Amino acid sequence: MVKKSDGKRKISESTIKRLSLYYRALSLLEKENQETISSKELARREKLTPAQVRKDLSFFGSFGTRGLGYPVSELKQQISEILGVNRVWNVAMVGVGNIGSALVSYKEFQKQGFIIKLIFDNDQRKIGSNHKGLIVSDIREMARLLREHHIEIVILAVPAIVAQYIVDEVVAAGIKAILNFAPINLQVPPDVYLRTENMSMELEYLSFTLTNRRPPAE
Amino acid sequence: MVKKSDGKRKISESTIKRLSLYYRALSLLEKENQETISSKELARREKLTPAQVRKDLSFFGSFGTRGLGYPVSELKQQISEILGVNRVWNVAMVGVGNIGSALVSYKEFQKQGFIIKLIFDNDQRKIGSNHKGLIVSDIREMARLLREHHIEIVILAVPAIVAQYIVDEVVAAGIKAILNFAPINLQVPPDVYLRTENMSMELEYLSFTLTNRRPPAE
Numbered sequence: 001m002v003k004k005s006d007g008k009r010k011i012s013e014s015t016i017k018r019l020s021l022y023y024r025a026l027s028l029l030e031k032e033n034q035e036t037i038s039s040k041e042l043a044r045r046e047k048l049t050p051a052q053v054r055k056d057l058s059f060f061g062s063f064g065t066r067g068l069g070y071p072v073s074e075l076k077q078q079i080s081e082i083l084g085v086n087r088v089w090n091v092a093m094v095g096v097g098n099i100g101s102a103l104v105s106y107k108e109f110q111k112q113g114f115i116i117k118l119i120f121d122n123d124q125r126k127i128g129s130n131h132k133g134l135i136v137s138d139i140r141e142m143a144r145l146l147r148e149h150h151i152e153i154v155i156l157a158v159p160a161i162v163a164q165y166i167v168d169e170v171v172a173a174g175i176k177a178i179l180n181f182a183p184i185n186l187q188v189p190p191d192v193y194l195r196t197e198n199m200s201m202e203l204e205y206l207s208f209t210l211t212n213r214r215p216p217a218e
Numbered sequence: 219m220v221k222k223s224d225g226k227r228k229i230s231e232s233t234i235k236r237l238s239l240y241y242r243a244l245s246l247l248e249k250e251n252q253e254t255i256s257s258k259e260l261a262r263r264e265k266l267t268p269a270q271v272r273k274d275l276s277f278f279g280s281f282g283t284r285g286l287g288y289p290v291s292e293l294k295q296q297i298s299e300i301l302g303v304n305r306v307w308n309v310a311m312v313g314v315g316n317i318g319s320a321l322v323s324y325k326e327f328q329k330q331g332f333i334i335k336l337i338f339d340n341d342q343r344k345i346g347s348n349h350k351g352l353i354v355s356d357i358r359e360m361a362r363l364l365r366e367h368h369i370e371i372v373i374l375a376v377p378a379i380v381a382q383y384i385v386d387e388v389v390a391a392g393i394k395a396i397l398n399f400a401p402i403n404l405q406v407p408p409d410v411y412l413r414t415e416n417m418s419m420e421l422e423y424l425s426f427t428l429t430n431r432r433p434p435a436e
Contacts, residue, residue, distance in 0.1 A: 016426050020419040021403065046403060083422050084429030091421075102320030108401050108418040114425075153424055177424040179417075183326050185239065185264060193427040195420050199397075200326040201238040202413050203309075204301050206371055206395040207332075208234050209411040211302030 011059075018056055019079050021046045026076035038069035085113050092118040092151045094139065094166060096131055099181050100157030104132050117149050139166070143173040153177045160184040167194075229277075236274055237297050239264045244294035256287035303331050310336040310369045312357065312384060314349055317399050318375030322350050335367050357384070361391040371395045378402040385412075 025045050029037055039053040046053075057063070057070065062078055064070040080086040091114050093100050103109070104116055119131055122139040129136050137145055146154070154170045156163060156178060163182035170178060171192055180186055180196045188194045243263050247255055257268040257275070264271075275281070275288065280296055282288040298304040309332050311318050321327070322334055337349055340357040347354050355363055364372070372388045374381060374396060381400035388396060389410055398404055398414045406412045 011426075011430075013423070016423055017419060019426075020416070020422045023422075024401070047405075082426065082429075084425035085422055089421075089425055089428075098320040098323040102316040103417065105316040106417060108416075109421065112418045112422065114418065114421045152428060153421065177428050179420050179424060183242070187265075193424055195423060197415075197417065197420055198238070198326075199321065199324060199415065200330045200332065201235060202397055202415055203307075203327065203332045203371065204238045204241075204303055204330065205231070205234055205413060206397060206411055207302035207307055208229075208237075208300065210307075210370060210395050211300075212229075 015056060015059070016083070018046070018048065018052075019083055022053075022056070023076060023079045023083060023085065026072055026079065029072045030076055034072055036065075036069040037072055037075075039064055041069070088113045088115055089153055090149060090151045091116045091153045091155060092120065092142075092146055092149070093155045093157065094120045094142070094170065095156065095158035096121045096126060096136055097157060097159075100155070101131065103155060103157060103181075104134065114153065116155075118145055118151060120145075142169060146170070146173045146175060151175065153179065156180045156182055158182055233274060233277070234301070236264070236266065236270075237301055240271075240274070241294060241297045241301060241303065244290055244297065247290045248294055252290055254283075254287040255290055255293075257282055259287070306331045306333055307371055308367060308369045309334045309371045309373060310338065310360075310364055310367070311373045311375065312338045312360070312388065313374065313376035314339045314344060314354055315375060315377075318373070319349065321373060321375060321399075322352065332371065334373075336363055336369060338363075360387060364388070364391045364393060369393065371397065374398045374400055376400055 022042065025042060039050040043050040043053045057075070060078060060082060062070060062075055077086070091109070093104055093116050096104065096119050104119060109116065116134065118137055119134050120137050120139045120142050121127060126136045127138045152175070154175045156167060156170070158166050160182045163180065163184050164186055167178060167180070167186045167188060171188055176191060177193045178188065180194060183198050183200065185196065186194060240260065243260060257271040261268040261271045275293070278296060278300060280288060280293055295304070309327070311322055311334050314322065314337050322337060327334065334352065336355055337352050338355050338357045338360050339345060344354045345356045372393045374385060374388070376384050378400045381398065381402050382404055385396060385398070385404045385406060389406055394409065395411045396406065398412060401416050401418065403414065404412060
């Protein structure tokens with residue numbers, strides 16, 4: 001398990017992404033009743049080097065046994081604790097336009113323990129309506145409802161023009177983790193973790209590689 | 219402008235992301251008729267250091283004038299050439315479930331020149347139906363239609379279980395750039411650029427930070 005007390009132990013963003021990948025691979029292997037996996041096999045599945053896999057896992061105190069590899073269930077459990085996915089997280093979706101609405105139905109969230117408990121919109125035609133089993137709440141009730149339902153993570157899927165205003169309200173309600181889909185850089189206090197997903201920037205990465213006929217450097 | 223002949227000049231993924239941010243900021247400034255911008259102001263807007271901004275831009279041969287800053291329109295034009303967004307790209311969407319369907323309506327794509335020309339599905343109830351102005355084509359017609367419509371980028375929004383099979387067909391049709399939303403690591407040949415967007419991994423990044431009460435290292 002990661003030593004939480006060790007503030008100097010740095011985990012990079014790319015390490016977390018790899019842990020998420022290992023976690024998925026191990027979940028699948030567990031379902032297939034595979035008991036152990038070698039760093040070589042895990043590396044092959046995730047298109048990494050065995051050295052990288054061993055480095056990542058030794059970092060968390062997990063060591064494979066020579067000739068046997070890593071114990072699948074135990075390693076999966078360890079990684080789930082590090083990632084915080086060994087529990088359920090209460091999530092709220094703010095904005096049920098095209099993207100928000102699609103994400104409410106995105107099965108992967110629930111599968112990984114991210115449960116959308118509340119959905120908000122400011123559109124009077126949507127408020128009160130049933131949306132994939134959830135009633136759309138009035139965004140003016142947001143602060144109170146976020147607290148009452150112990151929401152810990154907010155997904156923002158609102159137009160860019162109102163996103164800063166809404167994120168300020170989300171922060172004021174005490175939320176510390178926000179996943180933003182509005183195509184804009186939002187300002188949050190240092191104790192709030194914000195991730196911005198910009199899907200057109202992903203396409204620009206591809207148009208860059210097509211234009212320059214090469215992927216960017218690592 | 220980036221020297222395309224210089225294969226040794228490495229541009230990192232994070233540099234491309236920053237260029238996308240500068241491009242958006244400059245587009246907005248241009249609309250507001252602002253003629254120049256200092257590295258300091260651009261840095262403040264994007265929450266970067268002025269030194270980082272100057273470094274990124276000098277890398278592409280752009281130098282601000284002391285006291286005046288960078289010329290907004292010219293810099294925007296240069297960055298658009300580097301990113302390949304100074305032109306239109308023909309895009310196809312494969313899969314019109316929740317996510318695919320939402321992305322077809324995602325206005326940012328079109329705004330940045332990524333035009334969805336074709337949409338595919340294998341569901342007989344969807345094929346032939348009008349979906350936000352586009353007719354859903356039969357996925358069995360994909361190879362021929364991708365070629366006929368000169369599609370350069372494919373967005374995959376299909377279930378994980380069929381994603382590798384479909385990406386193989388997309389690659390066989392000659393497509394070199396793919397944005398994948400299926401939550402799975404896909405295999406493509408080295409000359410094909412693949413980006414995988416995994417939205418639940420973004421939430422895992424947040425659950426990691428909430429669990430460990432710190433963001434990952436840079």
